[in-house]
Amino acid sequence: MFICFHSELRTSVSAASCSCTHSSSSEVDTRPRGRVLRRFGYDDDLELTQEYLFPMIKIPPDCTTELNHNAYLFLQSVFDKHDKDRDCALSPEEVKDLFKVFPYMPWGPDVNNTVCTNEKGWITYQGYLSQWTLTTYLDVQRSLEYLGYLGYSIVYEQESQAAAITVTRNKRIDLQKKQTQRSVFRCNVLGAPGSGKSGFLQAFLGRNLQRQKRIKENHKSYYAISTTYVYGQEKYLLLHEVMPDLDFLSEADLACDVVCLVYDVSDPRSFEYCAKVYKQYFIDSKTPCVVIAAKSDLHEVRQHYSLSPHDFCRKHKLHPPQSFTCNTTTAPNKDLYTRLTTMAMYP
Numbered sequence: 001m002f003i004c005f006h007s008e009l010r011t012s013v014s015a016a017s018c019s020c021t022h023s024s025s026s027e028v029d030t031r032p033r034g035r036v037l038r039r040f041g042y043d044d045d046l047e048l049t050q051e052y053l054f055p056m057i058k059i060p061p062d063c064t065t066e067l068n069h070n071a072y073l074f075l076q077s078v079f080d081k082h083d084k085d086r087d088c089a090l091s092p093e094e095v096k097d098l099f100k101v102f103p104y105m106p107w108g109p110d111v112n113n114t115v116c117t118n119e120k121g122w123i124t125y126q127g128y129l130s131q132w133t134l135t136t137y138l139d140v141q142r143s144l145e146y147l148g149y150l151g152y153s154i155v156y157e158q159e160s161q162a163a164a165i166t167v168t169r170n171k172r173i174d175l176q177k178k179q180t181q182r183s184v185f186r187c188n189v190l191g192a193p194g195s196g197k198s199g200f201l202q203a204f205l206g207r208n209l210q211r212q213k214r215i216k217e218n219h220k221s222y223y224a225i226s227t228t229y230v231y232g233q234e235k236y237l238l239l240h241e242v243m244p245d246l247d248f249l250s251e252a253d254l255a256c257d258v259v260c261l262v263y264d265v266s267d268p269r270s271f272e273y274c275a276k277v278y279k280q281y282f283i284d285s286k287t288p289c290v291v292i293a294a295k296s297d298l299h300e301v302r303q304h305y306s307l308s309p310h311d312f313c314r315k316h317k318l319h320p321p322q323s324f325t326c327n328t329t330t331a332p333n334k335d336l337y338t339r340l341t342t343m344a345m346y347p
């Protein structure tokens with residue numbers, strides 16, 4: 001009932017103001033209505049105000065942003081309302097309907113390659129929550145805006161949408177105390193061009209190589225997010241494929257909870273990139289690093305580097321290279337992603 005709140009309100013108010021134009025202006029007292037509209041975030045032109053859509057929220061350094069329990073409950077009710085056929089996934093029409101109160105379509109086709117989808121390629125319930133989690137983590141202002149269009153603060157009678165957000169405590173305190181309350185962990189994936197980074201991201205969404213080949217180039221995503229279970233707790237792991245240009249790695253490309261350095265076992269030149277990145281950026285950092293020996297279904301060749309990947313890892317006290325392939329007949333194995341989340345939680 002609340003979900004289309006804004007569109008319904010707009011319609012009824014437009015109708016009301018239309019009928020008002022036919023009556024003499026002295027008969028109409030618009031003040032109470034004005035107050036009601038302002039309470040629901042509208043200005044005199046029936047536009048949602050900037051203050052309503054973008055409430056202030058302070059994010060101190062080394063803190064991240066997550067949705068809280070009430071926000072997930074709210075999003076669940078939005079999903080349930082729009083999943084008309086009850087198949088636990090949103091068809092393209094259902095997605096359109098869900099966002100019809102927005103002034104623009106917030107999700108492009110890349111979202112279907114960022115989160116879990118069903119066999120028809122439709123975003124599942126879990127995928128839908130994952131996308132909200134991703135937006136909240138990467139761009140909390142956008143999430144607040146979206147929750148504003150859906151009327152979150154009105155439904156939950158909160159001062160603003162900011163009540164939907166948990167700002168986590170500083171990561172350095174987590175590290176000191178060796179425990180964390182966070183539920184979203186970021187893993188940056190680095191590797192030479194063509195080493196298998198996208199394959200590694202898509203495999204987390206349960207897609208093998210054959211399925212990945214159906215993804216159109218312009219629908220590709222550099223993010224993948226889904227859940228894993230660590231000691232019985234559900235956590236989100238957010239994978240981010242970083243552009244391989246070594247000279248352009250920004251601080252944002254490097255800031256994360258765990259790093260994957262991917263090389264292609266069949267390409268003798270690919271490990272050198274991992275070794276360089278590690279030595280240049282991570283050798284003195286506290287961020288855990290994992291070397292991924294990708295395309296392990298292919299014939300392994302000797303790497304053109306002074307140390308073999310195994311010896312390199314031993315020398316730098318890293319875990320041995322983790323074999324990985326997405327060239328499987330069924331959905332690729334998820335154990336590695338659970339290990340990554342565990343390392344991110346307990347570095």
Ligand SMILES: Nc1nc2c(ncn2[C@@H]2O[C@H](COP(=O)(O)OP(=O)(O)OP(=O)(O)O)[C@@H](O)[C@H]2O)c(=O)[nH]1
Nearest residue numbers: 192193194195196197198199295296298325326327
């Ligand atoms: N045999 C095999 N081929 C793979 C595997 N993973 C990826 N490939 C193939 O290797 C090629 C490159 O893989 P990508 O995952 O696109 O590599 P990338 O590192 O993301 O490449 P860029 O984004 O161009 O840097 C593609 O043609 C994939 O089909 C795998 O596990 N086994």
